[in-house]
Amino acid sequence: MIEINNLSFARGNSLIFKDISFSIKPGEVMVIQGPNGKGKTTLLLNIIQLLDPLNGDVRLNGQKIDSQTASDCFLYLGENHFAYDQMTLNQNIDYWLSIHNVEFTKEIINKSIKYLFGELNLDKKFYQLSFGQKKKLQLLLLMLVNKPIWILDDPFNGLDNNTIKKITTLLAKKIENKGSIIIASHQDLSIPHRKFKLT
Amino acid sequence: MINNFIRLLKNELSLMIKGSIFTFVLFCLLMIASSIFSLALRHISFDIEIPLAFLLIMIFFISLIKVEKVYASDFSEAKLQQYILSPFALEIIVFVKNIMIYLNLIFLFLIFSPFILIILNINLSYLISINLLLALSLLSIVFISSMTASITISRNNKLSITSVLTLPLFVPILIVSMAISNVIDFDTNKLYLFFLAYFLLNLAFSPLLTSFALKKLSV
Numbered sequence: 001m002i003e004i005n006n007l008s009f010a011r012g013n014s015l016i017f018k019d020i021s022f023s024i025k026p027g028e029v030m031v032i033q034g035p036n037g038k039g040k041t042t043l044l045l046n047i048i049q050l051l052d053p054l055n056g057d058v059r060l061n062g063q064k065i066d067s068q069t070a071s072d073c074f075l076y077l078g079e080n081h082f083a084y085d086q087m088t089l090n091q092n093i094d095y096w097l098s099i100h101n102v103e104f105t106k107e108i109i110n111k112s113i114k115y116l117f118g119e120l121n122l123d124k125k126f127y128q129l130s131f132g133q134k135k136k137l138q139l140l141l142l143m144l145v146n147k148p149i150w151i152l153d154d155p156f157n158g159l160d161n162n163t164i165k166k167i168t169t170l171l172a173k174k175i176e177n178k179g180s181i182i183i184a185s186h187q188d189l190s191i192p193h194r195k196f197k198l199t
Numbered sequence: 200m201i202n203n204f205i206r207l208l209k210n211e212l213s214l215m216i217k218g219s220i221f222t223f224v225l226f227c228l229l230m231i232a233s234s235i236f237s238l239a240l241r242h243i244s245f246d247i248e249i250p251l252a253f254l255l256i257m258i259f260f261i262s263l264i265k266v267e268k269v270y271a272s273d274f275s276e277a278k279l280q281q282y283i284l285s286p287f288a289l290e291i292i293v294f295v296k297n298i299m300i301y302l303n304l305i306f307l308f309l310i311f312s313p314f315i316l317i318i319l320n321i322n323l324s325y326l327i328s329i330n331l332l333l334a335l336s337l338l339s340i341v342f343i344s345s346m347t348a349s350i351t352i353s354r355n356n357k358l359s360i361t362s363v364l365t366l367p368l369f370v371p372i373l374i375v376s377m378a379i380s381n382v383i384d385f386d387t388n389k390l391y392l393f394f395l396a397y398f399l400l401n402l403a404f405s406p407l408l409t410s411f412a413l414k415k416l417s418v
Contacts, residue, residue, distance in 0.1 A: 050280060071284050080277035086217045091210065098206035101286040 001025050002047070002149065002180060007056035009039065009046055016042050019056070022196050026148075026178040029171065031185055034198030040184035041079065043198065044151050047182065048074045060149075075147040079154050081134050085127040092126055092137065100145045112143040116166060131158045142170055150174060150181045200286070207287070208295060214273075215299040221268060222303050225261045226311045232257060233318040250319035251329070251380045252373065258333060259340055259369055262304060266344040269300055271352045274413055289410035293345060297406070301341045305334055332379060335394035336372045342398070342405035343368045349412040371397060 007020040016039040024030045032040050045051040047058050049070045058065050060073060083092040093109060113120065116136050126134065135158050142150065150171075156164050164187075171181055172191045183189070236253055273296060274282070282292050312330055316323055347365045372394070379390045 076284055078277050082277035082281050095210040098203045099285045101203045
């Protein structure tokens, strides 16, 4: 279970959010909503320990999260693309799977690619892809990197309806397997979820 | 884990090879700079120390530009977030990237060095000694440059002048290189050992400081 206790964060002299508390049990989805600039992304970065909070803490099963726990448990997909422009799709997939210490056979990787992309030339350079395709490449990690908690920042942005359905299916499967998901999104999910509004 | 580390090395190497054109351009600029240097000082006779000092300073700047270019693209915010959450420590990723930058620079330097030596009017009999000197000193230079680059590219650091704080670390390399060039035929094994020792010293704290600066200043 993830517990967020009285979390506050400030950037310079401006307070981004104050005294945020909620918890997420295994098998739950928490959708963080709020207007632009209210600190949704900052809250996610605080949860995964990429930013240090002003006050409060984040606990996983009662233990304070350190960098080792964060890298063992969290898969974070942010708004921006992380793939290398000069590499092909194939090379990017291989690179990021090696970074996440994941080893799969070509067959499994190709199946996952086919599920998300349909037919796609894997020898294309990353910069040749459209915004949606770039986003899909990141979301491919959801299928291949096995970590118990997914932290997703606006995962549906730029995706077509068909892909949104596929991603929602992936989220549903994750919940079935008792994983936890925290999503910052303006969109409503079609699977059972709780909401936390940042005001 | 070891298999994936080897895959990581392979991928980093291919990434670095793709970035070789930029290094090639930098070395072409070094040739032009060397030509201007030689032309400007054509009426003055001097020993090997002056062109060697010029060469070392230029190599330092080339290394700094190359490391900053690689770091600016490879440690952008989104990539850095993935690196921090990966099972490999950020220090290891920094180390691997530095070694790949070093290999890239030294490989191109070895190709360019005969031409540069001719332009700088240095006797070609010193070619192997100068290559050895540069190969050893460049290891430390790249690791010092990585500390400088990690501060320079940071988003949250308002004072990029702080990156200048790492520059004095380059001074011992320059001094010892000059000392080596003073000895006939560069025959000073003990001084060469200095570079190894200095590299080990850099190896001990540079990846730590670089990754600390990246984590604290760039996320």
